[in-house]
Every structure is written in C-alpha cells, then in structure tokens.
Amino acid sequence: MEHGASGGRNAAGGIDPETLTGWTLVRTGRAMGDRFLRLFADHGVTKHQFGVLVRLSREPGVSQAALAREILVTPQSVGPILREMERVGLLRRIEPGTPGRAVAVEITPAGRRTLAVVGPAVAELNRPESLGLTADEARDLGRLLHRVHDHLSG
Template sequence: MPGWVAAGPEGIPAYTLARAGAAMNAAFARRLAAVGLRPHTFSVLVHLAREPALTSAELARRLAMTPQSMSSLLHGLADAGWVERPSGARRGQRIDVRLTPAGRQALAAAGPVLAELGRPEAMGLTAEEAGTLHALLERVLAAVDTTDRPRRTP
C-alpha cells in the first residue's frame, strides 16, 4: 500500500482544500438561503449588478452552466421579479437580461450575511491569516483554472 494511502488523505493539501471548499460552499448556501437566495441566483444578480445588460449565453459562460440550465434559472428569476428579459425577440437578435429594482434589493439583503461569513474570525483566522489565505487561494485558482474567463494576476 502506498504511504499516502496508509497515512490517510488528510496529509494531501488538495484533499484538504477540496474539503474546505465543500464546507465553505455549504455555509455560503445556508447563509444565502436565510435571505431567500441560492448561490447561482446570487451569482447572476452580482453579474447583472456589475454589468447592466448581459445575454443568457454570456451569463451561462460566466457561471459555467449550460445554456438550458441558465434559461431555466433566468425564468425563475424573472418570475420572482428580480430580472427582466424582453419577449418577442427575433431569431439571432441579442436579448439582454437586466436586473430589476427588486433584484437589487434581493442582492442588497445578502450583504450583511456575506459580511458575517467573510469575517476572518468566522473562518477561524486572524485578519493577517485571512489575507494570506486569500492571496494563496488566488494563486491556486490561477494555476488550476482552465476556463476561458479572464484571470486576475496576484
């Protein structure tokens, strides 16, 4: 048996990072649920708040979702009144999705929840450790990210 198997996966940094990511994803989802949002919903609202008009295809690429999944998600967001999508567009015509005032309100409600989750103490870290962790995670992302979205340089 290889030594790393006998020692257990806890000694493998990538394994620990994956476990920490899964735990943080679960905490992120729980906190967003408290204000009526889900992670993908939150991400769509953030993208639309930053860029006032994006197509469904652009959003799907940014969130690494299929166009069909994005269409379904946007349908739910439109039903909730958080986004608007013009109807009656012709084939090949650009159809922009826009954030509504209600969508901005929903996004604003997430602010305090995310601020609490992002506090270094909530992650068991000091402010200095949180800064170091953030810088290291950015480096890991730059090294392993194979999507075609723009990369930030540390």
C-alpha cells in the same frame, strides 16, 4: 506534522488524508459551500441567482455566456435560471429575445433589495473572523487559493 507537508504519505507509506492539500481543499470547499447554501436558502435565493444579481449589478447587459462563466453553469443552463428570476420578480427583460439572440435583462427594484440584504450577509460569512483567520491569514489564503485556481484552470 504540518498539513500538506508529506505529499499524502505517512511514515508507514499509507495515505494520510490530513496531509493531502487538495483533499483538504475539497473538504473545506464543501463546508464553505454548505454555509453559503444555508445563507441563500434563508434569504430565498439560490447560489446561481445571487451570482446573476451580483454580475448584473456590476455589469448591466452582460451576455448570457458571461453569466454562465460567472455562476459556473453551461450557457444552456442560464436561460431557465433567468426565466425563474423573471418569474419571481428579481429581474426583467429589457429586450425581447429573437431566435439566435440572447435576451437582455436587468435587475428589478426587488432584485436590488434582495442583493442589498444578501450581499452584506455574504460579506459577513467571508470576514476573516468567520473563517477562523486573522486578516493577514485571510489575505494570504485568498492569494494562495487564487494561485491554485489559476494553475488548475490554465
């Protein structure tokens, strides 16, 4: 039987987890997430720090609210993440914070070096072969996952 084809029920009417597409997506997300966490730990960064570095490299001066959306945390959680990144030298303040105004930050040379090492490792983890897929399968899967994400988020 093709995975996901029966809507989750087997011939006897019981739940067959192998046919639950959403459940397979959860399990796959967990397995991929574990790989990312190991990769980030090997490079001394967190998933949130990596996300901040990527976004700031593409869009210097981006708002803390946009950073929060990018790294999937609440806006209140961004401040402590940025302070820790500043403490370890991955970024620096470029404007002092004032009450009611976000602190503007930029990537330091150390942050850029970190991104230059971690970025290719992330790309390697995302290669179709690393996922057990062909290039066409990876493209199709990516398109379908974006469609599911947009549907569930909309």
